[in-house]
Amino acid sequence: MEATEKLHTAQFLQHQLHEIVTLLAKQQLEMSLVQRGPATNHELVETVLHKQHHTRLREKFALLHPADIAFILESLPLDQRKAAWDAIKADQDGQVLLEVSDAVRHSLISGMAADELASVAGNLDADELADLAADLPKRAMLRILRSLNSTERTHLNAILSYEDDEVGALMDFGMITIRDDMSLKAISSYIRKLGKLPSHTDKLFVVDGHNRVKGVLPLQRLLTHAPSLHVAEVMVTDFVVFQTDQDTGEASRAFERYDLISAPVVDQNGELQGRLCVDSIMDFIREKSDEDLLSQAGVTEEEDLFASVWKSAKNRWGWLLINVATAFASTRIIGLYEDVILQLVALASLMPIVAAMGGNTGNQTSMLIIRSLALGQITAANVQRLIRKELTLAALNGTFIGLIMGLLGFLLYHDLALAGVMATAMFINLLVAVIVGLSIPLLRYKFGKDPAVGTSVILTSITDSMGFFIVLGLASLFLLGK
Amino acid sequence: MEATEKLHTAQFLQHQLHEIVTLLAKQQLEMSLVQRGPATNHELVETVLHKQHHTRLREKFALLHPADIAFILESLPLDQRKAAWDAIKADQDGQVLLEVSDAVRHSLISGMAADELASVAGNLDADELADLAADLPKRAMLRILRSLNSTERTHLNAILSYEDDEVGALMDFGMITIRDDMSLKAISSYIRKLGKLPSHTDKLFVVDGHNRVKGVLPLQRLLTHAPSLHVAEVMVTDFVVFQTDQDTGEASRAFERYDLISAPVVDQNGELQGRLCVDSIMDFIREKSDEDLLSQAGVTEEEDLFASVWKSAKNRWGWLLINVATAFASTRIIGLYEDVILQLVALASLMPIVAAMGGNTGNQTSMLIIRSLALGQITAANVQRLIRKELTLAALNGTFIGLIMGLLGFLLYHDLALAGVMATAMFINLLVAVIVGLSIPLLRYKFGKDPAVGTSVILTSITDSMGFFIVLGLASLFLLGK
Known part of the structure; x- marks a missing residue:
């Protein structure tokens, strides 16, 4: 489908968005003025004004490509989005629903009746219907199924029978x-x-x-x-x-x-x-x-920019709770060594650095592995070479960053033994980090799981606790009781 | 261009890769055997064997699509990659160079002479040449320019005159x-x-x-x-x-x-x-x-899986050094409050949690903003609503996670005042985190910079230092001297 503007630019879309927002705002304003007027004329005037705006909005949307309408709906706050959605022609509804993000689609569908949805679906192909199916209420879906002819129903069932990550779920039937x-x-x-x-x-x-x-x-x-x-x-x-x-x-x-x-x-x-x-x-x-x-970043799924605060909160809390739990778990190590810190309080400010750098280097390794796995570049033939290379690199990184750590530690506290312990701890933790950064994605992949999911959280919690443990453990062995 | 296999699967590629690796390994093995033999026959046998393998590899590669060859080259360690590259027909060279990743392209080009490169380039269109131009040595480029006719030279100059992020740099001249x-x-x-x-x-x-x-x-x-x-x-x-x-x-x-x-x-x-x-x-x-x-993850640019350790190290050190610097800077706050920690050592294990959670929530916010900016969904009209929403969410998150923090703190140390301080500190730090997570990408965008670059590092260093500062500051105000 071709767009209806010769020169497509972001400015064009921003301009359309601006005009529509202005129209919607006028509508809201006039509505509220009417409601303050004498109660008798109230409903009449409201209807007239409403119709007038409705027509103007309708004309505006009729000229736009469904994908552009989708963009505008996604950029509108919930109340304005509902008003705009009412003004979109019934024959465009379906295409627009296909183009909006999942989260925004929920917000649009939730306000529609089953028969309205069924008539929207009437304009769609089987593969397009399949895209919407998961988001439609059961009642609407039953109505739609009844309205399909047998070929369409076969096509729809075919697509729905495949898993989300299978080619069958993405195919259409437009072949000649x-x-x-x-x-x-x-x-x-x-x-x-x-x-x-x-x-x-x-x-x-x-x-x-x-x-x-x-x-x-x-x-x-x-x-x-x-x-x-x-x-x-x-x-x-x-x-x-x-x-x-x-x-x-x-x-x-x-x-x-x-x-x-x-x-x-x-x-x-x-x-x-x-x-x-x-x-x-x-x-x-x-x-x-x-x-x-x-x-x-721990945002579970695509989020509607203007979802209610509660919805957004639910989307983000899962991850934050996991993070609280792992943060508590890894800092419990510090709790166990409180006497060490009391004897050498410098450790309190130095150990977070070792922990953080472990997380950083481990993430670099795991991200490269995850990406290479996704591109299919890691094979049984080359995985050993790859592991060897990353470990060599880790040793090099550990020496380099370890020396910096030792140097800065010495400059701050003028304690050679402390500096030595910090440098050694950094070296060991960077090695641990790379081993973990290699193992998690490779093992998850070997057992048929998505190597990306959760790797960063698990990695960080391990490198944090190991960082604290190595610093405090080495300190209690070599620095205390001197 | 169509592939040369009816059913394209990852198995097909893995199989091809395996066969080529086997051929290359045989070649290497036989070479080393020959070198141990009597010195007189040495060169003769080497040449014969070499030719034989070369021919077999050549035949294998001739059947493959340039993109598949590129995939195989990317999966091979450096020595085998060089051997395989020698066996690829001169008329495929150019297409393969176009398909490989930047890092692997460097490794292939570095071993080629200027006239070799110029002849490779002879088979390419102006837009394809433009893709390679940045990676070619100056001498090769001059030779190539001389070999072009005037239309091709105009086309090449046209494409090279555009910035990397402009449409002109990506266009080709295949229009009718x-x-x-x-x-x-x-x-x-x-x-x-x-x-x-x-x-x-x-x-x-x-x-x-x-x-x-x-x-x-x-x-x-x-x-x-x-x-x-x-x-x-x-x-x-x-x-x-x-x-x-x-x-x-x-x-x-x-x-x-x-x-x-x-x-x-x-x-x-x-x-x-x-x-x-x-x-x-x-x-x-x-x-x-x-x-x-x-x-x-702080990997500056695309990395060749089998780049030398030194090259990889250089690619990753920039970021790690910045991380060391920010980690040191933010933990200096702890150094300033060492007396507070000596009086209440529980803070040493509790404050990293407040700091870490700030980073997590701030990242969630900034990542959503960065993505919405990339999609063009944030406009002057809706940015205020968005900020209001994120702040409300931050207050909600702060209350929720703050209560959890207080509760766990109390369970661990049975100190109500300490629990109160930790809960308050968590609440404040999550608010700070969201404000920073909103401000950095929005401000960078406003001043015409890529909102994604470095946001995470700056954010984490601010939430870390603020986390330590808020916990230790509140503790020194309300908990000490009791």
Whole structure:
């Protein structure tokens, strides 16, 4: 779908947003003035004004691309968002719901009745419905299912039967299939009869009598070869196919590697089930990277900028509670060594540095491992070399940062023994940090779990407690009772 | 370009990698055996064996897609990588260099002579050359420039004149331009005469006599409309255009929003300069998100898995040194209050918790702000509401986590005053953390800087020192001298 503005810029969107906010604010203001007026005229005037604004907003939204409307809705606070949503035409509703973020979609759907939702869904394809399915209330979903024809219902059930991380869940059914005994001329007139190709159609799929994919016919070839030729002579037979149960991450890397626009999706018997397009893959990559970034900061899921405070709090507390627990656990080590600190209070200000640097170096290692695992670059053949390299690096880092630690410790407290202990503790903790930073993601990956999840929390709690333990332990062995 | 395997899977790549590693290992082994043999036959046998393996590797690589070769090279340790690189055909060299990561590219180029590099570059388009330009030695670059014809040189200079984050730097010149007075029939025969369309050609650009874009003709429309119609009757006039100096991040969001495959790029006079394709955008998104993730962990740039230890160390030390410095600075606060700790040693184990929780909540806030800024969702109109919401949330979080802190403190030390001080300190530090987490990215953004860079480090150093300061300050005011 093309946008309705020749020059797309962020300024354009900001400008639209500004105009809509102004309209909404006027509406709110006039409403409140009306409510202060004499009670008799109240409802009448309210209705007139409301209609007037409603029409203006409607006209504004009708000119915008659904993705732009989605952007504007996401940028609006809850009350204004509801008002704006009311003004969006029923035939745009569905596309807009598809484009908004999950969190904002919840806020929009929660205000809609089951029959309203069912009519919205009427304009959507099976693969689009599948995207919404998880967010729709049961009653609306039942109504929608009843309104579908049998092909649509089969398609919808097919998509819903796959896990979120399987290719089948991302496919659509916009493929055009042809036979290899047709002439290019026949194909051209077939396409002309169709009148319209689904978006992202860069190739047609050539299937046999059992619906198995034998080749693909890129539109390019259709355009550049003589019309008298047959599909079998022109089609490409070495092409990329995906399987319905293949991992989406793997598929997205294939799209990047081979610069694909669309590709057939087949089941285990090689029968064509659907197609995968670059727009779904791009959404997938964006969502995955946002998720990775937010989960690093302990925000469990995508958050509506204007979700109620309570909702946001629930989204963030899980992680904060885990953090409180691990922080308490690791600082209990300090509690055990209180007498050491009383004898040498300098340790209180020096040991957090050792703990923090452990966390930092460990995170550097684990992040590189996590990323390399995601790219599939770590194999049984090279993992040992990699471990050796990281350990060598850790020893080097430990020596370097350890010396700095010792030097600064000596400059502050003029105590050579203390400086030596701090340098040694730093060295040991950096080694521990890298071992932990290597082990957690590699082990999680080996046992089939997402190597990124929780690695940072576990790592930090280990490097913190080890940092405190090593400093205080070494101090009690070598520095006390002198 | 299509891959050479029907079913692309990660297993396929792992299998190829395994076979190549085996070949390389054999080669290494036999070489070392030969070197132990009698010195007379030495060179002869070495040459024969070398040729034999070289041929086998060559055959293997010739069947692989450049992107797959790139993947394999990235997964190989340095010595094997060099051996494999020697076996890759000269006509594939250029494409492979384009596909490998920056770090691995350096390792490959560093071993090549200037004339070798110049001949590799001979097979590349101007936009591809531009991608490599930064990594090529000056001498090779001069040779390459001399070998280009004037159009290619103009194209290359055009791309190199743009900043890395401008659309112009990412564009290519594979566009097909047509006039609006041609018939679709004429266009079709024009395309047939071309024989081949550049990859990602989903539309032709309609230009006027001044090379200004008047519309686009999607191949879809060419295929579905009567050949007798004229371009002017069929072309789409509301389409997305980018400007050469537009921000690439903005362009990538437009690609996602409008599901684009290719789009024209114009200069300030509206004259067509090139085109932007979804494959470049996808690479851009992937690189940017990798960068964001790695910079969170303080890895400055993309790192070759098998870079030498020294190179890796240099890549990671910058950040670690900053971390040592901030850790020392924030713990100096503790040094100032050593007498307080001596009087109440429990503080030594409790204060790191307050400091750590400040960092965690502050990071949650800043990460959401950074992401929303990147998506363009924060505007002058809504920023105040957003700040109010985050502050309310901070007060709620502070009360909740503060109570937990007080409770646990009391359970450990049975001291009500201490528990009260710890709860209050936690409350205040979480408020400080959120204020800092809001301010840093918003201020950096306001002054035109990347809001993500360094935010986490500055934030953590502030929340740490404030955490220590608040706990120790409150303790010295309310708990000592009792």
